[in-house]
Amino acid sequence: MSARFTTLGRYPTTRLRRNRGEGWSRRLVAEHKLSVDDLIWPVFVQEGANSRTPVASMPGVDRLSIDLFAEAAKEARDLGIPAVAIFPETDPAAKTPDAREAYNPGNLVCRAITAVKKAVPDIGIICDVALDPFNSDGHDGIVRDGRILNDESVEALVKQAIVQTEAGADIQAPSDMMDGRIGAIRTALDAKGYHHEQIMSYAAKYASAFYNPFRDAIGSSGALKGDKKTYQMDYANSDEALREVGLDIEEGADMVMVKPGLPYLDIVRRVKDTFGVPTYAYQVSGEYAMLKGAADRGWLDWNKVLIETLTGFKRAGCDGILTYGAVDAARLLKSK
Numbered sequence: 001m002s003a004r005f006t007t008l009g010r011y012p013t014t015r016l017r018r019n020r021g022e023g024w025s026r027r028l029v030a031e032h033k034l035s036v037d038d039l040i041w042p043v044f045v046q047e048g049a050n051s052r053t054p055v056a057s058m059p060g061v062d063r064l065s066i067d068l069f070a071e072a073a074k075e076a077r078d079l080g081i082p083a084v085a086i087f088p089e090t091d092p093a094a095k096t097p098d099a100r101e102a103y104n105p106g107n108l109v110c111r112a113i114t115a116v117k118k119a120v121p122d123i124g125i126i127c128d129v130a131l132d133p134f135n136s137d138g139h140d141g142i143v144r145d146g147r148i149l150n151d152e153s154v155e156a157l158v159k160q161a162i163v164q165t166e167a168g169a170d171i172q173a174p175s176d177m178m179d180g181r182i183g184a185i186r187t188a189l190d191a192k193g194y195h196h197e198q199i200m201s202y203a204a205k206y207a208s209a210f211y212n213p214f215r216d217a218i219g220s221s222g223a224l225k226g227d228k229k230t231y232q233m234d235y236a237n238s239d240e241a242l243r244e245v246g247l248d249i250e251e252g253a254d255m256v257m258v259k260p261g262l263p264y265l266d267i268v269r270r271v272k273d274t275f276g277v278p279t280y281a282y283q284v285s286g287e288y289a290m291l292k293g294a295a296d297r298g299w300l301d302w303n304k305v306l307i308e309t310l311t312g313f314k315r316a317g318c319d320g321i322l323t324y325g326a327v328d329a330a331r332l333l334k335s336k
């Protein structure tokens, strides 16, 4: 052996490239694997029949009428996707300051839940609990004199969670960030005998500029007055996320979520390491728009960045990911 190697530390005894040399070896040493079981597909629904409307700021994503949503849910189930999350575009005429449409048992969400449950009984249905699709102020809670009222909002959220559960939803996912809502919803569900219906708490949800395309999709961006910084978290904070998650678990959350996703993987890791509970992240609309928008211009390879980012979520400690790319990812994983 040539003497020149002796000056380079442990090289060549230790060569980390050895395990990377062949595809079969890379597969053998892979630490994390993305599977279709990790995917939750968020879907936007609209009124009407046999109709779809492209969401301009989310290329490739359409808002679907309930019948098309039921068909799409069947497809998702056939691909092996465990669950869908429903987000409604509410008729502006139905939006009021008290957001009462949120707990109208005949609202678009409830009809969508019932239709999908009937068409595809074996896919999980997750529903947001928040008032922003129904509130004329575009806020997640009830606004009075420019303030978002906590306890009054929680009362409305509890009613919303109940009608959604009665319609057949499996998981209530409070995304409103009011204090105490998890405990209030758990208590109300149990009082009604819904002991098995789960709660996935948007526990560490940050006030983020990455939600804009979502607000376009559900038609709340025009309505929104001000920002959501008095209830959603400051992105400068990390310890506070652990307090939020800890409280939600104490109050009865079965699963917790961090949101947005990619810029917050450090939070995912801390939450998973601290609590060891089922932990999810939401690859939100702005993250999707960034990747898809660049891919559509030929600057990124969509399939590759999708799988890379989703695997990154797994590596950070996620048990699953909400992603608008769920169907694409499921197809890619199947064809592999």
Ligand code: PBG
Binding pocket: 128, 130, 132, 140, 175, 176, 210, 211, 212, 213, 214, 215, 228, 283, 284, 285, 286
């Ligand atoms: C509503 C809600 C939002 C998202 C999910 N639920 C937006 C917001 O808080 O303003 C964002 C999802 C996304 O951007 O994809 N409470």
